Amino acid sequence: MQGIVRNGVRIDDSFAEAFPMAATGLIVTAPTRKWANQAAATATGYATSVIGCDCEAGVDVELSEEETPDGRPGVRMLFFAFSTKGAEKALVNRVGQCILTCPGTALYSAFDGDVKVKVGDSMRQFGDKWQMSKAIDGRRFWRVPVMDGEFLVESQVGVIKKTVGGGNLLVMGADWESTMRATEAGVEAIKDVRDAIMPFPGGIVRSGSKVGSQYKGMSASTNDAYCPTLKGVTKTALEPDIGCTLEIVIDGLSDDVVREAMRAGLKAIIDLGPEKGAKRVGAGNYGGKLGPFHYHLKDLLP
Amino acid sequence: MSKATLDGKAITLDDACKEAARILSGAKFPLVAGLGADVPGGRAAILLAERLRGAFDHMASRDLLVDLDVKRSFGMFTTTANEARLRADVVVLVGPGLTKQWPGMLERLALDQAPRHGSHAGTPRKVIWLGPDASEVGAIAGATVIPASLQEIPFVLGVWRARVGGRPVNPEKIDAAKLERVDGLAETLKNAKFGCFVWAAAAGLDALTVEMMQALVTDLNVTTRFTGVHIGGRAGASGVTQAAGWMTGFPPRTGFGRGYPEHDPWRFEASRLVDSGEADAALWISAFDGEAPGWSRADIPLITLAPAGAAPARGLFIEVGQPGVTHDAVLMAQETGGLTLRAATARSDAPTVAEVIDAIMANVSEVAPC
Amino acid sequence: MLTVLRGGHVVDPATGKDGVGDVWFEEGRIVAPPAGGRADQEIDCVGHIVMAGAIDIHSHIAGGNVNTARLLLPELHRGIRARLANTPLSTAKWSSYETGRLYAQMGFTTVVEPAMAPHHSLQTHFELNDVPILDKGALTVLGNDDFLLRQIRAAEPASAINGYVATTVAGTKSLGLKCINPGGCEAFKENMRAYGLDDVVPFYGLTSRQIFQGLQKATQAVGIHHPLHLHMNNLGIAGNIQTALDTIDASQGLPLHLAHIQFYAYGKEGDNAFSSAAAAFAEKINAYPNVTVDVGQVMFSQTVTISSDVLKQFNSMPGAIPKKGAIFDGDANGGGIVPYEYKISNYYNAVQWAAGLELFLLIKNPEQVFFTTDHPNGGPFTTYPELFALLMSAELREQMMSRLPAEALKYTTLPSIKREYTYYELAQMSRSGAAKLFGFTDRGTLAAGAVADVAVYKESRDKAGMFRRAAYVFKDGDLVVKDGEVSHYKRGKTLHISPRFDKNINKRLDSYYEELYGLPRGIFDVPDAALPHKDAFAEVACKE
């Protein structure tokens, strides 16, 4: 698996394997930046992986007053789930618990999508018949009276059926500090890519997994080949100079977006170089048989 | 002997009918208006309008369409005057001048007597009069009079409906003392066994006001029984409306320009049709009292059917009898809410509207539909 | 002029005829084939079905409630087509004129309006008078009127009740009596929201059962041919089959006509607690030859329900489509006008549709069941041709059933019924049986002496098309329809009876009206002279 070397960083001749997902986008606004960000952070919390969460979610981009429908500071969030139904269920729960409850917020659909799912329509009844409907330019909103005024929420939200979940980069370095430095550089670069999110904490996951387990009934378990402390006792994928592996996982609204995000992350990591950052970059896959989207690192090099 | 005149000069009835037919047949869009006639007269007039491919309107259309618009865009509860007389334990009269719109009202509704039908028979009737005119204030002994101008009535009804539903009203407009009185009245309405509103659109109520009243009736019927008696428009309006309904499917303000009836209360309003120049000849029927048309234009050919003495200065005039006075007439009876034959009280040989129109019709050739 | 309709397939159950033959008529009457006679006019009817003009026994075509429906729904009947010459207002939708034209085109020549309120009968007659071509008739509604309820409460002798019934029928110029939710409308005025066969009318202390049984007897006693025409309690309510079966049990062995029974053929099975109980209903009817019924078939369409069952109509208001309606508390019954749309995708409507067809197909004697849609309550009368086609073709029914909600089919026996009506059976239902029901001897048949009301249909696989546009229709021997188009109007009569009674009742009624209403009773009369056309009426003989 000997790959290419760029700026001293070894690039595996490997590929990230990603899966189709259904995605929705929401724009939350609030009277202040603080409360818009707070709402977004809460609404996208506990949404790292569909393995154990109802969806994978994250902040796509912060929006300025000029960019939001109501002229207030806002945040654009993306939510990925296995199906449209799954996305709807997750949204209704998250908006109901995290946006409706959050002071000052209003909620809009971020895009038209292929189909619509009910969001405002599903929580308008919180208004106990005092809610009012407002339609403008073909979009419908509910004004739900709440204790600090009104919660304005769009009745339906667009879902794009064919999006991509699971783009990734495996960042490997000498130790935790340098590996983290490189990974964070990658994450920062990817943040600038619109329509893509990194659902794990700070965009980074340390618990990469493999398929299967020594325990019966567990379908996935720690990816021991990349665990530095097991280098001697397991069939490792790590060279002696690698002491830490971190992974960036990317969900995007399209194939191109994920490719673009991975390219941006890879470039940042390479630019940092092996001394301060990563010595090697790899990608996770399942042999190419499970996911239709394959991102070969060699194609993404700067 | 019946009289006919052309621009004030006498002509024979025969010639008058021929002349009328000539004028109307020659017009591009003739108007049959006024329609102040009994049911056979209105019926003949509508048939004539259809044959001429003109339009028809009644002089009291404004009033009849107030009630009809509420019925057809909201819904309506009504009853007969008989049923109100015999059963209503709470009667709410709405608006000024009801005793002028229906001179027999007080006697017919027997408001000073207790209801005779229903489990509540014999218990004293409660009468409330919202906004009577000055002469009517003392007309009913024991009635609760609630003064209100015509402009205030819709708001009062709104406040009643709000309070019957237990909803708040504007405290700047309705102070505590007033609110207490309204709430007392709302209780009276809710506790009625068979309540009844009585109103006349002709008193100046508009469709929004009547809709508010009927909406209140609808609300009250959720828990008790409530209904209404409406006082029909003048000059045979109710009867002619019924005839228009079975003949064309529509009330007056209906046109046949395209060869089938189209109902449009805006387009086929008589005065507008004349004043805009869209109608180019008019037959004005006003057999009850010779009321003159309300339009201002005087340059289109005009044929007037009216009783003796009501001839206008210009145009063709044909004297007709007064329905129910000089001849027996089928009219909508306010006291029964149905058609009835009214015998003549001062019979004469003046022709009926139906007879004159039939004679005109006989001189109109069938207009080939295009 | 002597006319012969040559070589058609003549279907005339009254005379048992069902085969190729000729029909002769002259001077407005059917005549026997003249020996060697030559016709002045000969019409080739080969390939055609020849029947007497059809009779509709129950169709709401006139009266204040019908007119309220017209005025209530201007947006639903906008015109689109100019009329032909010589047929004024024939394309004015829902007008009395269009009613005449459309019925005539389908080969109908007699239609009965089944709900004329005594206090509003003059308007009904005005409207009937303006239905061209057809002969008409009406049934007078009693059973919620104060005078009768007082009589029954006071246990007055039969002669007094008979007198009241007869003078009312005679005075309103009708063909008989209808009774609509007896006592129920009165109970609704007393704020009852449900009312069954044995519920007591407040104030009068009577049950529905007592009222209709009283009227049933009076109808017979005064020689009215038509059995009491009963609109039962609990119309349209799930589980009301019990009301219907109980009512038949209460029929005392006397003639009784149950109106639009489809609306009473409901059980409570299934997840929706609504199912067809038509099979049980039909079985009961088959066992009671004293009972006749009309179906009130539901046809999927936008329509408006018009009924003097004010209680039922009030309860229907929340389901109105479009959402409006008029509720009229009349002197006795009154009326409720509630628009509605029957949808093929609606479970309840689908069950209703199926229940109606089950009744048609499971009641054995076609002279015991009539084909109404209770126009316009189950659907407009213009859907009759489609209904006839459904009765005549199991295959067509199957096609329709495939479009219904599958769940609905579980709660009806319709899929198992293969019966197909023949022309003969159709004519029994719409001609001979209908004539018998009203005691008409001069119509519903092609026997010599009958009025020359004849409908000729060009035979076709498309039964609905065949019955919608008759090839020829003669009214009183006059050709009024050719190739499905009305050529001109003629004026039909309004048929009525004059039952015998003791005239003493009139004096009593005069003073009753004077004392209670403060009105002369004459204000409610139907004088011949009131109508715009002379000779509006024709009398039909009562039973001996």
Place this chain on the structure above:
Amino acid sequence: MKPFTFTLRQEPPQRVDLSALTPDRLAGKSLAEIEKIEIGATRASTKVGDVFQLAEGDLKNVRYEGGSARFDLVGAKLLPEFSIHVEGDVGLQVGRLAKGGKITISGSAGAYAASGNEGAHIEIKGNVGEMLAAPLAGELAGMSGGRVVVRGKAGARAGDRLRRGILIIEGDAGDDLGSRLIAGTIVALGATSGRVGYLNKRGSLVLAKRPEIGSTYVDCGAHAFTFARLFSRALKADSEAAAAVLSGKLQRYGGDTAVYGKGEILTPV
């Protein structure tokens, strides 16, 4: 490409029904065929060619050079993507039941403008008659979508039974503005009179000038409404002034409490 143009020859002698002259209904017809279309509504025939001179052009856009208060049903049932411009006045029911598209009238419009409009953007530079966006006789709902901008005055009962969509009236409104509102939004910048918002169910009346508040409207206080900010942005292109009214704090009067008390009148604080 130039629009398909109807140039007025002379004021028609009667009202004319122009509902047949929408772009989609003209498609595939030759000029000669179009000239023969009957537009009269009386027994005296009036054809397109009697009233208009035609000039072929892009059928997505129809233009009338010259209008008349007798031009009824201009743009009736108009479909999305199409547009009609009238340089002049129109009569009754402009944009009746339009599904979408754009209609602009340089002059004034008659009664029942935008009646039953389902989605068209209709701009009337002059005044409109009574019953703007209202239902016709017997109908239960008025306009159900789209946007109407009136630069001048509106007649009585504008917005009657409005069900959805937005009316902007820059001039004065006639009596009884917003009667029987079902829902939807009316923004009125000029004076109002009569029973404003009578029988209002769930509609919003945004009034630049505070009206006489009726007995069944109740003061709910002054608030900053997020939806108003949203509307302010969305309406800016159509009416700067309407956008300005919506951009600040608004006093809310809840009503009509005779109905549910779930509609509102909003006026600038």
